[in-house]
Amino acid sequence: MSVFVANESGTPVDEEGLIALARYVLGEMGVSPMAELSILLVDVDAMEQMHIRWMNEPGPTDVLAFPMDELEGTRMATHPGDEDPPEPALLGDVVLCPTVAAKQAETAGHAMNDELHLLCTHGILHLLGYDHAEAEEEQAMFREQARLLAAWRARAGG
Numbered sequence: 001m002s003v004f005v006a007n008e009s010g011t012p013v014d015e016e017g018l019i020a021l022a023r024y025v026l027g028e029m030g031v032s033p034m035a036e037l038s039i040l041l042v043d044v045d046a047m048e049q050m051h052i053r054w055m056n057e058p059g060p061t062d063v064l065a066f067p068m069d070e071l072e073g074t075r076m077a078t079h080p081g082d083e084d085p086p087e088p089a090l091l092g093d094v095v096l097c098p099t100v101a102a103k104q105a106e107t108a109g110h111a112m113n114d115e116l117h118l119l120c121t122h123g124i125l126h127l128l129g130y131d132h133a134e135a136e137e138e139q140a141m142f143r144e145q146a147r148l149l150a151a152w153r154a155r156a157g158g
Helices: 015-028 044-055 098-108 112-127 135-156
Strands: 002-007 036-041 063-067 090-096
Touching: 002 015, 015 036, 015 112, 015 135, 036 112, 044 063, 044 098, 063 112, 090 112, 098 112, 112 135
Parallel strands: 002 036, 036 090
Antiparallel strands: 063 090
16 A cells, blocks of 8 residues: 655654554555555645635635545455455545644644544545535544544554
8 A cells, every 4th residue: 555645734744653544544444455545734824725725615624635536436445255356546635734733632632643643534534435414424434533543543552
């Protein structure tokens, strides 16, 4: 599984930790080892511009996910009984804003890395088709997010 990180935020971030988390989440979700994921870390201004352009909402946000449209019909996950292997494909991009994450982490009373891990997991789930527009979808997505993060923390030792 290829995970690429580009830190254009100006904020020091544990990039290797994000890569390890992303690989773990993708593996747990049954995504093909041939998949590629891009994680982009941006500053507040860049995130605000993307939020306005792509979501038509003002102000910066914490995470945006941009799935690749070309994946329609491409099998990214393995399932019992599959005869053909999954095809290699670019899963998409997760964009994170460490400055927004740091503020949210302070409010929540945990470390910025914990918040970035939560946001990265959230973004990956969006790339995999999860959403939280409806209450039922939100429950399913946040339950899966919590499960993945708890397992990751237990595996990572904290």
